[in-house]
Every structure is written in structure tokens, then in C-alpha cells.
Amino acid sequence: MKVTILGNNSALPAFGRYPTAQVVDINEQLFLMDCGEGCQMRMQQFNIKSDKINHIFISHVHGDHYLGLVGLISSMSLKGRERDLYLYCPKEIKKIIELQLPFALGYTIHYHFLEEGKAETLVNQEKFQIDCFPVYHSVPTHGFKFTEKKRKRVLVPNNLRDYEIPKYFYKRLTDGEDYTYPTGEIIKNEWVTQAGLPQKVYCFAADTRFAPEIIPDIAECDLLYHETTYTEENNEKATQRFHSTAKQAATIAFEGKIKKLIIGHFSSKYKDLQPFLNEAKPIFEHTELALEGMVFEI
């Protein structure tokens, strides 16, 4: 699983920084989270193939999180897409798209409307699932959580041979079953397999005020993206506008016992982003700036 940052600025583009968009790559399936203006240009620039995207998630109906969507959807059709597209978004987004693209596209869009305050599973595949959870902004807003499912156990070839386990049973071993000989003798699963890699979790929490309410949703994840529109000197502005400071994001990361924090959605007030790191790191050391074009492997 890896995350590419396409846009990391807040509403007003500034200093070459574009509004919010990220792509999560899970085994070459791409998932787009938010789609600010210029997202499709950034995708081209960073060599992200839009035809590998089947699922798009829009956190909330503020322009800097969706204004690139109509262009992207239109471009997908112009490029000859026929495969269905799944769009998880507030219900207003459908009206906005249909007003501007009233004609038939070359493919079908399936809408799933996110409900205010509701956590639910949006995508459930064999190897991973994607959930949404409420965050706390000036309009109904959701965060998204990518969870790899528990990895299967890994076979130990030498032990399989020593215990003469028949091949037809290998798949059940990876699921954790013991093997029983026709004689009734039991071969314990852990004698012939070892644990798979631990499951990985990525959480995307934007936009939100400082909200300890989200800690259960993001707790112990491997990577958390949390918005930091401001630093503490603009703490009041952050509160008024339902945004967070770098200190607040780091506090959530620390309290949530996560492994790594990336921060973005920077206000156009800030040309230099170093103050965000300076403020976050004393509270949560493993913090990085979510710079555009960066790829975070999980």
C-alpha cells in the first residue's frame, strides 16, 4: 500500500501548491481521495494512470476538495473508459456532476452517498477494506480508512515435506487450520506455517477541527494524514473555521499511538512549511510534510 500526494494546500492555491487530492495504491488498484482543481494535471505530472482508478472518495462539498472532479470524469470518458466508476461522496456532488455533464458518458457512475455522522464500510475486497468515519468540519465531512485484512499464514516448505502434508490442504493451512492424518494424529498449524506480515492501516482525516472523537478510528494506524491548515499562532482562526493546527494534529497522532503522521492542507498564509514540522515534532516525532509528488510506502 502506498499513498501519493497530488495536492496539499487549502482553499486558495499558493506557492505552486494545489488543493487536496491523494491516491492510494493497493496492488496497482488506485483509490482517489478528494479531487481538488488541477488534480488530473497533477496525476499526469506524477505519472498516475487515471484508468486504474475505479473508486473515488470525496470527503466534503468544499470546492478545494472536489472542483477537479468534473474535469477528471469527463477526461476519463474522452479517453474511452467503459469500466464502471464508484463514487463515494456527499449527495450534492451528484447534482454538480449531472448539471455539468448532462449527456451520457462512455461508462456508468455508481454513487454511494456518505451520510452525516455515519461510519460504514464502503469497499470490502478479499485483501482489504475501506471505511469512512465522521470528522468534524463546518459541513458534513468524512475521513477514510484503508485496512489490509489479516494476512494469511505463510507455508514453511521444509516442514510441509517433513510432515508429508498433502498439497490439496495447503490453502486451508494458510487460513490457519490444523491438519489431521487419517490415523487421527493432529499436525498443529504453527508447526508447518509462520505468521504473515502484520496488517497495514492508512487513515485520511481532512478537513477537521481538533477532534479527539476520531482517536478510536485512527488508533494505532501505520500512517495518518491529518490536516494542519495553521500553526498555533493562528489557533483561533483554526477553531473558527473548523481546521486544525500542527500541534493539534500531532496531539491526535500521539494520543492515537499511531506509527507515522503526515500533514497538509496548508493555508496560503504559509510559504515556508518548516514551522508546521517544528511545531508537530516535539509532540509527535514521526511527522512529515505531505509534499506534492511524495510517495509514502506503508
Place this chain on the structure above:
Amino acid sequence: MKVTILGNNSALPAFGRYPTAQVVDINEQLFLMDCGEGCQMRMQQFNIKSDKINHIFISHVHGDHYLGLVGLISSMSLKGRERDLYLYCPKEIKKIIELQLPFALGYTIHYHFLEEGKAETLVNQEKFQIDCFPVYHSVPTHGFKFTEKKRKRVLVPNNLRDYEIPKYFYKRLTDGEDYTYPTGEIIKNEWVTQAGLPQKVYCFAADTRFAPEIIPDIAECDLLYHETTYTEENNEKATQRFHSTAKQAATIAFEGKIKKLIIGHFSSKYKDLQPFLNEAKPIFEHTELALEGMVFEI
């Protein structure tokens, strides 16, 4: 008068090229023509100050000509704009803006809806006027024409002194009047003034099929922007999609006896743009590519 190219590609952004947008600068008043996705980022990149824009013209309701508009309008408000904005556009644009920006902005937008097939004067100021004229695309589309008004005559100081013309009459001399002494003797205007610079005209014609119908509108202008989505090898596609080839644009320029042609709205089929020039120049020598960031002085 000068024109800055902000975007020169057709619907599908490609090779770093953005969709259509141009800014015309007349004595530091800026006029935006079309506003494709990413227009506000390009403006920042090329140091175009959006607060100097009071008039925006949208040629037609195709996404690659307006998808940057909601973001730009929103950003203008975020930056504290209070001055009115004048928007000349097809009527559908108003609905698109109001659906996405349903709250009060910090300033007022005055809409003037362009009517299918109608030529009219949109802006009429002391030193210039801006007209629209129909072009011929798959949906109702207008071109725009910037005309400097006839320059006033220029005073010749030595002659004014020799003829002892009183100062209060100088302004009327620049308007072309003769001066009459109290004795009845007439001083011809051309004895004390000389001709001003010739008036300059810029025409923007996008998107359009090959349309000799527009020649009267663009005839003898100093600079014409004409779309060239394709080269002649895609002549059929151009016809089907109501677009033009480089040869066709050059033919319009030649027949219209204009001074200089710039071409753009290139299809994403073309990485190399040299073939457009190779095709246009044998027909109309003074042709240039409208590359993004280029500034054409008129």
C-alpha cells in the same frame, strides 16, 4: 494591449498543457477570456494578478473553457475582493456557479448572457471596446474582439506656439477640431497636430469549425487567435467535432488580411506542435504557436 496565454490545450490536458484561458491586458486592466481548469494556478505561475480582473468572458459551455471559473470566483472572495465582477457567458454558467457557491460572496457578480448567433458590444470604455461575435461550434459559441478606439491626434508643441493657440483649446485640437482666431482666420487642425498611433484590434476565435462567415469580424485585425485542434491529417475529425485544422485557421487569417495569427487548443494527440506551424506558415507566414506563458504585444 497584450495577450498572455494561460492554457492552450483542448479538452484533455496533455504534455503539461492546460485547457483554454487567456488574459488581455489593456493599460493594466485585465480581461480574462475562458477559464479552463487550473486557470488560477497558471495565473499565479505567470504572475497575473486576479484582483486586476473585472471582466471575464466565457466563449461556450464546454468544461475545458470554464471549469476553472468556480475556483477562481471563490478564490477572489477568499482574497477579500469587494469590487464587482462582470461575467459575459452563456446562461448555463450562472446555474453552475450558483449551485456550487450558494452563499454570499464578498462581491457582486453581474451576469450578461451571450445570445446564440448574436454579435454585440459588451464593454464600451473611453479608450477601447469589446465585442462578441458568433463562431461555429457544436454548442452556441462566441468569439471576442478587443478594439482600441481611434487614437486622439497628437499636439505639435512648436506649431502650437507659432500659431499662438490658447491652451484651453488643446483638448479640442486632439479631437480633430480646427481653431478659429477672433479675426475669423482658421488654423487647420493638421497644421498643429499629427495623427495618433493606429488603433489596434485583437480577436479571439475559439472554438470553431472552419468558418469563412467570421472573416468580416476578424478582418484586418492586428492579432487573431484561432483554434487549431488538429492538423490536416485529422481533417475529418475536425469537421465532425466542429473544430479547425492549422491549414483552415491560416486560410481564415490569409483571407481576412490580418497581421498576425496565433494558434492553440491543440488536441492531446499531438505532443510535438511543430506540424501545426509547418501546415499554417505556407498559407499565412506570420503564424505563431500560442504557447502557455507567452505574451503577445499588440
